[in-house]
Amino acid sequence: MPVIAVIGAQWGDEGKGKVVDMLAEKAGVVVRFAGGDNAGHTVVNQYGTFGLHLIPSGIFYSHTVCIMGNGMVINPSVLIDEIDQLNRRDVATKQLFISDRAHVIMPYHTLLDGLEEKWRGGKALGTTGRGIGPAYADKVARMGIRTGDLLDKEAFLERLRSILDYKNAILTKVYEVSPLSLDTIYGQYCQYGERLAPYIREITIMLEEALAREELVLLEGAQGALLDPDFGTYPYTTSSSPLAEGSCLGAGLSPTRIDRILGVFKAYCTRVGGGPMPTELGDETGDLLRESGHEYGTTTGRPRRCGWFDAVAARFSSRINGFTGAAITRLDVLDALPRLKICVGYKLNGQTIDYFPSSIAALDRCQPIYEELPGWQVPISHIRDYEQLPVEAQQYVARLEELISCPMNLISVGAAREQTIHKMPIL
Ligand code: IMP
Numbered sequence: 467m468p469v470i471a472v473i474g475a476q477w478g479d480e481g482k483g484k485v486v487d488m489l490a491e492k493a494g495v496v497v498r499f500a501g502g503d504n505a506g507h508t509v510v511n512q513y514g515t516f517g518l519h520l521i522p523s524g525i526f527y528s529h530t531v532c533i534m535g536n537g538m539v540i541n542p543s544v545l546i547d548e549i550d551q552l553n554r555r556d557v558a559t560k561q562l563f564i565s566d567r568a569h570v571i572m573p574y575h576t577l578l579d580g581l582e583e584k585w586r587g588g589k590a591l592g593t594t595g596r597g598i599g600p601a602y603a604d605k606v607a608r609m610g611i612r613t614g615d616l617l618d619k620e621a622f623l624e625r626l627r628s629i630l631d632y633k634n635a636i637l638t639k640v641y642e643v644s645p646l647s648l649d650t651i652y653g654q655y656c657q658y659g660e661r662l663a664p665y666i667r668e669i670t671i672m673l674e675e676a677l678a679r680e681e682l683v684l685l686e687g688a689q690g691a692l693l694d695p696d697f698g699t700y701p702y703t704t705s706s707s708p709l710a711e712g713s714c715l716g717a718g719l720s721p722t723r724i725d726r727i728l729g730v731f732k733a734y735c736t737r738v739g740g741g742p743m744p745t746e747l748g749d750e751t752g753d754l755l756r757e758s759g760h761e762y763g764t765t766t767g768r769p770r771r772c773g774w775f776d777a778v779a780a781r782f783s784s785r786i787n788g789f790t791g792a793a794i795t796r797l798d799v800l801d802a803l804p805r806l807k808i809c810v811g812y813k814l815n816g817q818t819i820d821y822f823p824s825s826i827a828a829l830d831r832c833q834p835i836y837e838e839l840p841g842w843q844v845p846i847s848h849i850r851d852y853e854q855l856p857v858e859a860q861q862y863v864a865r866l867e868e869l870i871s872c873p874m875n876l877i878s879v880g881a882a883r884e885q886t887i888h889k890m891p892i893l
Pocket of ligand 1: 477478479504505506591592593594595596597598599688689693702703704705738739740
């Protein structure tokens with residue numbers, strides 16, 4: 467059985483949770499490989515509706531091992547809450563494991579996330595405020611605390627003491643706020659460590675064994691390619707790599723092990739937070755997409771910015787990720803629209819370009835060049851066969867397929883697992 471990476475292809479919120487939840491039925495293992503509780507993966511199934519922030523979306527199958535990979539940053543209090551909520555709703559978490567190399571979000575990370583945003587003033591990035599950027603910054607600055615550190619209380623105290631000395635200097639001298647208490651944080655995080663100890667372990671051997679047993683392994687992405695710190699709209703990005711490339715590093719798997727890379731695209735575009743988005747609609751069509759798509763952040767509740775499908779960005783995403791197939795989600799949200807637009811190029815400084823500029827100033831100036839297609843204007847959420855879709859919907863999907871340049875495997879026409887059209891097998 468192969469390894470499939472499920473990757474957000476736009477600015478996040480593409481519907482990866484639903485896709486992973488569906489594919490996980492046959493999976494032995496699901497590994498979430500990046501991000502933290504900035505993500506919100508919505509899953510609708512027989513247990514109800516769930517907004518998972520940290521726990522992999524395979525958790526609803528008792529036979530599926532769910533791993534929180536080394537590439538994640540984990541807020542233990544949020545995780546414990548999520549575990550408790552699942553357990554209260556009869557979803558077991560016995561199959562959940564946390565890499566001992568994953569980093570821990572500390573109280574100073576969330577505090578600094580807010581203070582740094584305030585410091586940026588009008589140039590704030592619009593982060594989720596979950597401490598993600600400061601935690602990843604500490605990881606590369608070699609000042610992080612990993613989940614495994616929580617299990618050795620003495621060593622943890624020493625490490626926390628020296629890190630907190632430095633953080634408190636920043637808090638008091640730069641931001642002029644009160645210092646944080648070592649005793650309080652130490653006590654609280656020792657408790658978290660005790661509670662999470664049964665879940666924390668070395669992961670690479672576990673993965674190797676699953677591959678030796680030829681189990682299907684899913685690598686679950688968080689956020690989307692256009693939020694990647696290297697290839698996204700930097701600095702309006704997140705701080706870990708949501709790309710297929712990031713899935714190897716964040717799960718602890720060699721690139722040679724990955725067999726399929728499934729790009730998840732929404733049938734239109736959305737974005738939360740700051741940064742350029744060439745196809746953003748400030749009109750009633752944008753409002754219609756927001757309302758019929760319930761486009762409000764799962765994590766922060768912020769209204770998402772909505773716009774037409776951007777095929778220039780999609781091609782770029784496909785190129786850097788090497789998608790072997792695609793899933794298109796929320797096609798049904800377009801049901802009511804009489805005409806649909808797809809951005810097939812940009813006008814920049816009087817020139818037509820077909821690439822995604824690296825400079826946000828340039829991207830901000832890009833004017834979308836649209837192609838128009840007729841809408842279908844009938845409900846499609848009940849349809850399960852591609853051939854049953856209205857011809858206009860088939861035309862729209864076929865055009866996206868052509869523009870993205872990879873086969874369309876899945877089409878989602880509603881939030882529930884079964885509201886899916888299997889157009890072409892992934893494997
Ligand atoms: P951070 O990841 O909280 O630092 O936020 C950085 C940027 O990424 C902000 O624009 C967020 O809105 C965006 N972002 C982070 N996580 C997600 C996500 O799961 N979906 C959509 N946008 C996200």
